[in-house]
Amino acid sequence: MAQAQMADVQDVRVDRPAARLSLAHVLVAFLAFGIAAIAGLLQGLVRGGVITLPKWLNYYEVLTAHGVYMGLVFTTFFIIGFLFSGVARTTGGSLPPAGLRLGWTGWWMMVVGLVMATVTVLTNNASVLYTFYAPMKASPYFYIGTGLLVVGSWVGGFGIFASYRAWKRKNPGKLSPLFTFMAVCTMVLWQIATIGVALEVVLQLIPWSFGWVPTINVLLSRMLLWYFGHPLVYFWLLPVYAMWYVNIPRIIGGKIFSDSLARLSFLLFIFLSTPVGFHHQLMDPGISPEWKFFHVLLTMAVVVPSLMTAFSMFAVFESAGRAKGATGLFGWFKKLPWNDVRFFAPVAGMIAFIPGGTGGIINASYQMNEVVHNTIWVTGHFHLTVGTAVAMTFFGIAYWLVPHLTGRQLTPAVNRLGLVQAVIWATGMLLMSGSMHILGLLGSPRRTAYTTYMNDPTALSWMPLQGVMALGGSLLFISAMLMVGIVLYLAFFAPKGFEEYPIGELDDTAETTPRFMERWSVILSLAVFLIVIAYAYPVIDVIQNAPPGSPPLRTW
Amino acid sequence: MAQTTAPQTQQRHEEHTESLRGTLASVMILGTFIVVCWLGVFILFLTRQ
Amino acid sequence: MHLHRYEKIWLTVGILTLAAFVIVAGINAFAMGAMPPSDRQMIDPTKVDQTPPFNQPGLKKIGPNEYDATMTAFVFGFAPATIEVPVGSTVHFRVTSKDVVHGFQIVGTNVNMMVVPGLVNTASHTFTKPGNYLILCNEYCGAGHQLMAAHVVVK
Ligand code: HEM
Ligand SMILES: [Cu+2]
Ligand SMILES: [Cu+2]
Numbered sequence: 001m002a003q004a005q006m007a008d009v010q011d012v013r014v015d016r017p018a019a020r021l022s023l024a025h026v027l028v029a030f031l032a033f034g035i036a037a038i039a040g041l042l043q044g045l046v047r048g049g050v051i052t053l054p055k056w057l058n059y060y061e062v063l064t065a066h067g068v069y070m071g072l073v074f075t076t077f078f079i080i081g082f083l084f085s086g087v088a089r090t091t092g093g094s095l096p097p098a099g100l101r102l103g104w105t106g107w108w109m110m111v112v113g114l115v116m117a118t119v120t121v122l123t124n125n126a127s128v129l130y131t132f133y134a135p136m137k138a139s140p141y142f143y144i145g146t147g148l149l150v151v152g153s154w155v156g157g158f159g160i161f162a163s164y165r166a167w168k169r170k171n172p173g174k175l176s177p178l179f180t181f182m183a184v185c186t187m188v189l190w191q192i193a194t195i196g197v198a199l200e201v202v203l204q205l206i207p208w209s210f211g212w213v214p215t216i217n218v219l220l221s222r223m224l225l226w227y228f229g230h231p232l233v234y235f236w237l238l239p240v241y242a243m244w245y246v247n248i249p250r251i252i253g254g255k256i257f258s259d260s261l262a263r264l265s266f267l268l269f270i271f272l273s274t275p276v277g278f279h280h281q282l283m284d285p286g287i288s289p290e291w292k293f294f295h296v297l298l299t300m301a302v303v304v305p306s307l308m309t310a311f312s313m314f315a316v317f318e319s320a321g322r323a324k325g326a327t328g329l330f331g332w333f334k335k336l337p338w339n340d341v342r343f344f345a346p347v348a349g350m351i352a353f354i355p356g357g358t359g360g361i362i363n364a365s366y367q368m369n370e371v372v373h374n375t376i377w378v379t380g381h382f383h384l385t386v387g388t389a390v391a392m393t394f395f396g397i398a399y400w401l402v403p404h405l406t407g408r409q410l411t412p413a414v415n416r417l418g419l420v421q422a423v424i425w426a427t428g429m430l431l432m433s434g435s436m437h438i439l440g441l442l443g444s445p446r447r448t449a450y451t452t453y454m455n456d457p458t459a460l461s462w463m464p465l466q467g468v469m470a471l472g473g474s475l476l477f478i479s480a481m482l483m484v485g486i487v488l489y490l491a492f493f494a495p496k497g498f499e500e501y502p503i504g505e506l507d508d509t510a511e512t513t514p515r516f517m518e519r520w521s522v523i524l525s526l527a528v529f530l531i532v533i534a535y536a537y538p539v540i541d542v543i544q545n546a547p548p549g550s551p552p553l554r555t556w
Numbered sequence: 557m558a559q560t561t562a563p564q565t566q567q568r569h570e571e572h573t574e575s576l577r578g579t580l581a582s583v584m585i586l587g588t589f590i591v592v593c594w595l596g597v598f599i600l601f602l603t604r605q
Numbered sequence: 606m607h608l609h610r611y612e613k614i615w616l617t618v619g620i621l622t623l624a625a626f627v628i629v630a631g632i633n634a635f636a637m638g639a640m641p642p643s644d645r646q647m648i649d650p651t652k653v654d655q656t657p658p659f660n661q662p663g664l665k666k667i668g669p670n671e672y673d674a675t676m677t678a679f680v681f682g683f684a685p686a687t688i689e690v691p692v693g694s695t696v697h698f699r700v701t702s703k704d705v706v707h708g709f710q711i712v713g714t715n716v717n718m719m720v721v722p723g724l725v726n727t728a729s730h731t732f733t734k735p736g737n738y739l740i741l742c743n744e745y746c747g748a749g750h751q752l753m754a755a756h757v758v759v760k
Binding site for chain 2: 365508
């Protein structure tokens with residue numbers, strides 16, 4: 001298939017077995033998304049003072065469900081499903097048997113883990129939020145469940161590696177398809193990142209929550225969690241960048257700007273996204289200010305591949321617009337297919353990523369973190385990044401991916417409904433995230449149920465904006481329900497037909513990509529080297545000079 | 557998937573320079589936005605010291 | 606690998622800007638003393654009530670216009686719950702937790718730090734304006750987290 005004629009390339013279809021695997025992931029993702037959206041609505045309404053939860057429902061139980069379902073389940077399932085489909089699509093339409101087998105094994109492990117975590121959360125035995133900071137102790141089965149979710153995602157990742165290897169074997173000496181390369185990079189980054197949380201869960205949380213050891217080294221557990229926490233956000237972002245680099249050019253009738261630069265940016269993410277975790281611990285005791293500053297420095301470096309991506313995106317848009325006859329400095333802007341939801345939703349996400357990324361730079365700016373740390377500004381920030389840039393790109397993908405996988409079509413009517421859905425989401429987020437940013441600068445904390453701190457005048461002055469937040473959250477909820485309905489329609493009821501899986505093509509004049517980009521031994525060694533530099537000393541120090549341990553506590 | 561073709565770097569170079577003015581302008585606007593926001597919060601930080 | 610001329614310009618400008626952010630923040634922190642709270646003193650979280658100075662949380666005058674505020678954080682409050690200082694006072698807050706992780710944020714100031722069991726964390730602030738400042742816990746710590754607050758009264 002790799003030798004197929006250009007014209008035929010867009011007709012390649014993900015075959016039945018691969019499509020079923022991908023669809024199974026995507027459907028669980030949207031199921032989780034729908035449930036989490038209900039939780040999100042409740043949070044918004046509670047904080048806005050619109051409703052009070054019944055006695056039997058704890059705000060933090062709801063918030064744990066929202067964080068776990070949105071941040072861990074929706075994202076991970078969607079990403080693995082999408083990557084499998086794209087790997088199949090760009091390597092000839094099918095997955096090798098090993099890829100399918102590992103893919104399904106991973107799916108089942110993740111589903112079992114998900115059920116375990118769900119039961120513990122719903123019985124209020126794990127209201128510890130999705131970051132599960134010790135020494136608050138959840139039921140051991142919550143940790144085992146989330147652990148299974150992670151290990152299942154590894155197995156899924158091995159399925160992607162196996163598919164990549166199979167393609168390489170069939171096409172010796174050839175450069176891998178760009179999408180497949182990006183899928184492999186994403187899962188490599190995920191493997192490296194999740195080692196931290198796996199160590200925390202297996203070596204610390206599980207033995208301690210069962211009572212086999214009396215106390216836990218809290219500082220170490222935080223370091224291991226945040227070793228994972230930052231690359232986690234890049235695990236969300238890389239499939240989105242893959243969509244922007246590879247699928248968007250085809251949707252707008254343009255070409256991929258540069259194959260080699262796209263690959264380079266993904267490699268930079270592998271190198272730089274992990275050795276930066278202390279930027280989440282800038283306000284923590286027990287870590288020296290010099291080490292914190294070093295991580296801040298590396299954090300600024302990981303902004304660079306995003307700067308490259310921003311340039312590439314504008315360049316793709318401008319080139320496509322000019323090829324259609326646009327003139328002037330910004331004439332190309334009007335030539336873009338604004339009424340195509342496959343384009344509109346992801347681009348609305350890109351626009352949200354501008355303030356989202358900016359907020360990230362501010363958060364990471366060392367002592368400036370004091371202004372925003374653990375205020376609801378942070379929640380506003382990541383609802384722009386993961387909640388809009390990532391989520392809206394996933395929506396945009398679902399509009400063609402789901403019908404492609406089920407042999408149905410995105411009809412013009414659904415396209416129009418999709419535009420409405422995307423506009424409501426963007427508006428809701430503007431209101432919710434905007435008010436969260438302002439509230440945060442004023443000092444309002446995140447992860448906090450409705451409170452006026454016994455009628456403290458400062459806290460009372462936040463209330464009007466909390467109301468705006470609740471309004472935004474309600475719009476988001478409406479949009480989320482529309483989205484879930486549309487996904488179900490596209491999966492089971494839309495008219496049969498062929499929906500294209502858009503894969504961008506390279507400019508004829510593009511240059512060859514250097515081969516060192518697929519020397520994985522070199523790439524991994526460099527990544528490990530940077531991690532060792534950034535983490536070895538602080539981690540050994542916190543183990544050898546451990547602060548006195550903490551016994552488990554249940555405070556809810 | 558389109559793979560690789562002979563590099564015609566020279567020609568490509570000229571072609572794109574002319575047509576990417578809007579891209580340069582856009583990213584510069586983006587950069588300005590980042591700097592303005594960062595300075596805003598930094599000033600807030602200084603006034604609260 | 607070929608970089609477009611405009612992309613070179615953009616990346617140069619971008620990298621220089623990021624470098625400027627780091628340098629400005631670095632100078633402000635390391636040379637001008639605005640360091641993030643990073644105390645490294647340890648304490649047994651189960652014996653906070655027996656460990657000086659936390660066995661007697663409170664305010665202590667240590668110089669003209671200068672105070673040490675020794676505080677404990679616990680589910681769901683701070684001790685002491687109110688502190689009173691004259692305008693212009695510099696207060697050094699020294700806080701530790703008796704149970705889970707808490708936050709310590711004084712609204713309207715840059716005092717914002719994590720209070721992690723097993724460790725002490727410190728931050729200082731000079732109160733130049735009178736008022737009733739709200740101290741709140743900004744890290745989820747349990748069912749009553751939203752009630753966890755204290756006040757600094759500046760007269
Ligand atoms: C229906 C749409 C949504 C609504 C109404 C909503 C609302 C909220 C609210 C109000 C909070 C803050 C609660 C607090 O700190 O007290 C929150 C937290 C959060 N949201 Fe959303 N959100 C939505 C969609 C999303 C999406 C799409 C994602 C990510 C994919 C997401 C991820 C998170 C995470 C990770 C948290 C943090 C939980 C924690 O602090 O432990 N949300 N959401
Ligand atoms: Cu981060
Ligand atoms: Cu609290």
